[in-house]
Amino acid sequence: MFPNLIIVKKASRKEISVLSKKLLVLLMDKNSQVYQENVAKFGIPEEYVRKAFAEENLVKAVAAGKATFYLALEDQTIIGFAQTILKNEGTAELDRIIVFPEHARKGIGTKLLEKVVEDLRQKGIGSIIVKTGKYEEHARRFYEKNGFQQIKEETVHAPWGKSLELVIYRLDLKLEN
Numbered sequence: 001m002f003p004n005l006i007i008v009k010k011a012s013r014k015e016i017s018v019l020s021k022k023l024l025v026l027l028m029d030k031n032s033q034v035y036q037e038n039v040a041k042f043g044i045p046e047e048y049v050r051k052a053f054a055e056e057n058l059v060k061a062v063a064a065g066k067a068t069f070y071l072a073l074e075d076q077t078i079i080g081f082a083q084t085i086l087k088n089e090g091t092a093e094l095d096r097i098i099v100f101p102e103h104a105r106k107g108i109g110t111k112l113l114e115k116v117v118e119d120l121r122q123k124g125i126g127s128i129i130v131k132t133g134k135y136e137e138h139a140r141r142f143y144e145k146n147g148f149q150q151i152k153e154e155t156v157h158a159p160w161g162k163s164l165e166l167v168i169y170r171l172d173l174k175l176e177n
Helices: 013-028 031-038 047-052 054-062 108-120 138-146
Strands: 006-010 065-073 075-086 090-097 125-132 149-158 161-173
Touching: 006 108, 013 047, 013 054, 013 065, 013 075, 031 108, 065 108, 075 108, 090 108, 108 125, 108 138, 125 138, 138 161
Parallel strands: 090 125
Antiparallel strands: 006 065, 065 075, 075 090, 125 161, 149 161
């Protein structure tokens, strides 16, 4: 039997609504891997998470032209997503790539990243930055494997009062001739 086809695409307004609902349900389960790896690990308060992934806030960010969501779909079901934020006319930030645990380590994160890179190149964006936790070895290996170069380390003070040690990477998108 062949594995199901994975489609990666920009999210429509309706799909952003579905994504918001799915994330909020997943993040309600404090024992879930999604919650543990994306909320508990960083000490993020629940109200902050609910607000960050509320449909109205996701849609507002897209409508303002600041954020773009990319979905990985299998049989019309969201199995992962990426979000970019336009920082300025030449730089975008890859704010997050999340592949839901039951679909991890199957190349889906790489497919999402490839779609992000393709889309941003078409828009004339020159580089992508990404911030990851200093001790998140899996994420750091992923970005390094995909051509990102570490540009600095910094400690930031999150809005919820925690200090986070981050590593910042950059990927230059200049087209090869």
